[in-house]
């Protein structure tokens with residue numbers, strides 16, 4: 001089987017599985033529940049409008065766990081090192097909202113579902129760093145009167161970020177690799193078909209079979225910390 005270095009224009013998509021070995025829960029862990037709430041019911045603009053305290057608590061808990069307990073694992077660092085030495089084009093698109101790809105050395109990186117360590121003004125859309133709990137006292141500095149800051153997260157029903165850039169890269173790549181995602185969430189789960197329709201080779205590296213494993217030319221099962229350093233050697 002060819003390796004990543006045998007290609008010229010690579011797009012990688014990662015999901016929660018790439019951070020699982022860093023101790024961050026995936027969405028399908030405990031059947032996608034958080035404190036008995038379905039994630040899909042907490043990660044929505046409606047939930048935030050209905051019960052902002054609950055939604056802020058959900059993100060505050062994940063933000064502090066990320067800041068206090070999580071470190072990049074061998075999958076993150078293998079992707080960072082590969083990008084550094086690769087002479088072709090490389091884009092990493094992550095569905096994850098953690099910062100472990102940055103800590104693992106990745107540079108050309110798009111967080112299509114936002115970032116846990118950022119907050120956003122709902123009026124000006126201005127994004128700022130956020131390493132503390134967001135509360136009903138967290139106000140923006142860009143507006144008068146100031147607005148309540150929200151997590152810089154793309155919720156279900158909201159448009160993912162940088163979709164034009166991502167779709168352009170998917171149409172031009174010769175290799176698309178999906179790592180650690182269950183293939184349940186769109187539009188990310190549809191990237192493999194788009195890349196394949198433009199002739200890219202498609203590879204899935206995942207612990208288990210995913211909802212769209214059949215769409216890939218090759219689907220390898222195992223932990224990302226083992227499969228990623230081998231394929232991106």
Ligand code: BV8
Nearest residue numbers: 015016017026027028095156157180181182185186207224
């Ligand atoms: C959009 C931020 C359109 C939040 C996330 C009905 C109503 C509204 C929308 C929809 C609907 N029906 C469908 C939709 C579309 C919806 C969707 O797909 N819903 C699903 C549930 C059916 N999508 C959206 O709403 C998207 N927006 O469609 O907008 C639009 C168009 C025009 C104008 C406006 C809007 C937005 C989706 C973004 C939601 N936000 N994240 C947060 O993080 O709190 S999604 C969330 O799920 C995370 O980003 C996560 O990454 C993502 C996907 O989950 P996975 O990463 O795959 O994680 P999961 O646990 O599922 O799987 C982990 C995998 O890892 C497993 O396969 C496991 O085997 C593997 N694994 C585990 N350990 C390891 C491992 N692999 C390797 N090694 C290991 N060690």
